[in-house]
Amino acid sequence: MRTVEDIIALLGGPEAAASHCGVGTEAIRKWRQARAIPAKHWPAVLSATGLSLSDLPGTPGETLKTEPTMASADTPPDGATGCLVLADGTIIWGRGFGAETSAVGEVCFNTGMTGYQETLTDPSYAGQIITFTFPHIGNVGTNIEDLESVTPAARGLIVRQDVTEPANYRSTKHLNGWLVSHGIAGLAGVDTRALTVLIRDGGAPNGVISHRADGKFDIAALKAQAAGWPGLEGMDLAKEVTCRQSFAWNETEWAWSTGFGQQTAPTHKVVAVDYGAKRNILRCLASAGCDVVVVPATATAEEILAHKPDGVFLSNGPGDPAATGEYAVPAIQGVMASQVPVFGICLGHQLLALSLGAKTFKLPRGHRGANQPVKDLTTGKVEITSQNHGFAVDPKTLPDTAKVTHVSLFDGTNEGIAATDRPAFSVQYHPEASPGPTDSHYLFHRFVEMMAASKAGRA
Numbered sequence: 001m002r003t004v005e006d007i008i009a010l011l012g013g014p015e016a017a018a019s020h021c022g023v024g025t026e027a028i029r030k031w032r033q034a035r036a037i038p039a040k041h042w043p044a045v046l047s048a049t050g051l052s053l054s055d056l057p058g059t060p061g062e063t064l065k066t067e068p069t070m071a072s073a074d075t076p077p078d079g080a081t082g083c084l085v086l087a088d089g090t091i092i093w094g095r096g097f098g099a100e101t102s103a104v105g106e107v108c109f110n111t112g113m114t115g116y117q118e119t120l121t122d123p124s125y126a127g128q129i130i131t132f133t134f135p136h137i138g139n140v141g142t143n144i145e146d147l148e149s150v151t152p153a154a155r156g157l158i159v160r161q162d163v164t165e166p167a168n169y170r171s172t173k174h175l176n177g178w179l180v181s182h183g184i185a186g187l188a189g190v191d192t193r194a195l196t197v198l199i200r201d202g203g204a205p206n207g208v209i210s211h212r213a214d215g216k217f218d219i220a221a222l223k224a225q226a227a228g229w230p231g232l233e234g235m236d237l238a239k240e241v242t243c244r245q246s247f248a249w250n251e252t253e254w255a256w257s258t259g260f261g262q263q264t265a266p267t268h269k270v271v272a273v274d275y276g277a278k279r280n281i282l283r284c285l286a287s288a289g290c291d292v293v294v295v296p297a298t299a300t301a302e303e304i305l306a307h308k309p310d311g312v313f314l315s316n317g318p319g320d321p322a323a324t325g326e327y328a329v330p331a332i333q334g335v336m337a338s339q340v341p342v343f344g345i346c347l348g349h350q351l352l353a354l355s356l357g358a359k360t361f362k363l364p365r366g367h368r369g370a371n372q373p374v375k376d377l378t379t380g381k382v383e384i385t386s387q388n389h390g391f392a393v394d395p396k397t398l399p400d401t402a403k404v405t406h407v408s409l410f411d412g413t414n415e416g417i418a419a420t421d422r423p424a425f426s427v428q429y430h431p432e433a434s435p436g437p438t439d440s441h442y443l444f445h446r447f448v449e450m451m452a453a454s455k456a457g458r459a
């Protein structure tokens with residue numbers, strides 16, 4: 001490994017080093033002071049000097065050998081057993097874990113500090129590789145209760161620190177073994193802050209995550225795969241993650257001493273259309289007094305109404321809402337025509353908006369995490385919410401018969417709507433939390449009150 005002074009000399013002195021790396025001389029002074037070259041300058045230094053990654057003095061406390069990161073060299077640095085190859089050819093090296101496999105998807109980031117297992121099993125993450133900004137992922141292991149679906153939909157995960165031994169009484173399996181059993185690759189040792197900044201500034205890129213214990217990667221093939229993937233826009237993934245047959249759901253939310261319960265005295269019958277529903281949404285409905293029947297995403301209005309529901313719930317789900325146009329919108333319009341109350345969450349919110357004639361669009365970087373502030377315009381209250389969406393409703397395209405009820409206090413985008421001429425409302429975020437705060441549970445009660453009022457009106 002060379003010293004900072006060696007490298008500055010190789011680059012032709014401080015002024016020349018600054019101009020080679022496109023930085024000011026102040027940055028070079030900081031390198032000298034810290035006796036380290038920050039990772040973001042490594043690619044420029046490597047290309048100007050012809051040195052290899054293991055020659056560079058990195059951030060103190062980090063060993064380059066074990067922290068391969070944003071360098072774009074095609075040859076893996078020593079110890080690299082995994083990589084993320086982006087559609088523009090950028091390569092991020094790291095240590096592979098989980099299954100030895102490769103998968104292509106959109107690379108997004110999630111800022112949640114808890115609940116990685118719920119996140120990995122949220123069907124809305126189909127087609128996505130998740131960068132966790134929280135560094136300690138895997139430290140509470142995995143268990144069979146915190147699953148939001150039986151099969152994880154996420155295509156891969158990227159983390160800062162290596163996964164440690166689980167330290168939690170609920171853990172039944174190491175995250176590594178759990179990922180192996182589900183065929184999912186992980187990548188550790190990545191500068192996830194730098195990757196998150198890349199996503200924030202440039203939008204969520206498409207990429208391939210690859211894990212090989214022998215460290216031998218066919219980079220040309222991975223680059224071609226990443227560049228050839230069409231992206232989430234226009235992609236209908238709800239059809240892939242929905243249930244194949246209808247089923248009844250009566251399990252209620254988890255409680256500290258008793259675990260999950262059963263709804264034995266429901267007051268309202270709800271048909272939940274499964275576009276990729278998280279289990280905890282179904283539990284919240286059951287806990288609020290609903291007898292739930294889950295039906296596949298492609299169920300028609302007639303099939304839904306044949307259950308004689310007091311209300312219809314439209315679930316969350318993956319992919320582009322506009323791509324479900326041929327089956328979801330006609331079914332929802334048919335349901336709304338019957339005046340049955342409708343409540344939608346996330347993809348369900350976007351589909352309700354499309355059914356009312358509004359439009360959706362792709363957000364540049366999406367909202368994913370458990371700390372997203374939202375204002376309920378109907379009460380003036382602010383709630384901290386759990387979110388996971390890459391598309392959003394354009395409120396300017398809403399008809400006169402719908403109003404905006406919730407907005408994001410991060411970027412002002414739409415977070416909720418309600419029809420003004422019929423009982424239908426929806427939110428873009430995840431009131432069931434899991435993981436995240438439970439501030440928004442009141443929405444399940446709003447839905448129940450809406451069903452009760454509708455029944456009273458019909459009586």
Ligand SMILES: NC(=O)CC[C@H](N)C(=O)O
Pocket residue numbers: 124315316317318319320321345346347348388389390391392
């Ligand atoms: N959680 C969801 O339902 C996500 C909805 C949609 N797939 C989006 O990314 O916006």
